[in-house]
Amino acid sequence: SYELTQPPSVSVSPGQTATITCSGDKLGDRYVCWYQQKPGQSPVLVIYQDKKRPSGIPERFSGSNSGNTATLTISGTQAMDEADYYCQAWDSSVVFGGGTKLTVL
């Protein structure tokens, strides 16, 4: 079965750029989306179709996907961005990455 691999944790200082990766075999040939989940809350879609932002998602969130790696980039990271982030793709079924805990410190 297809697997998506994310780093368990990423740390970033406020105002800096956070980069969260998602790796999978030929992932660049598929479309990837990203969800943000804060403690006790439901997931929120922040990026879909590799790089599109839903309405209401700040411009500091961006995405890319090439080769075997998709990347979620948060520019000018704010304290409110501290959350778990999950990538997701499709390979004959929906596949989620294991999630990355972003800490802003």
Next chain:
Amino acid sequence: EVHLVESGGGLVQPGGSLRLSCAASGFTFSSYWMTWVRQAPGKGLEWVANIKQDGSEKYYVDSVKGRFTISRDNAKNSLYLQMNSLRAEDTAVYYCARDPHYSDTTGYFYYFDYWGQGTLVPVSS
């Protein structure tokens, strides 16, 4: 505004059954696929099942095939998940989500754009 509200969760014994519901509002329910996703305590997200707009196609993760049944009532704007033969490993928060996926010549565009607040299903004796 899109709203999805799950209900029906609660403590159930192993081997027992439970029916989850998801009430949808703020969009044309009958125009969208719908999905169930679950999250075990302290764990990541796991897709469970989805259903086509008219209910004619249903898909499940292997671990629930033969035990769970997804269904919908477009007249009531409602999505359901009938869960039978529950196991401890089914313990999770269950979310319903709107599923606007589609495909074209370039691939499958799969994502879930609105989620409910979730309902907790603990399976324990």
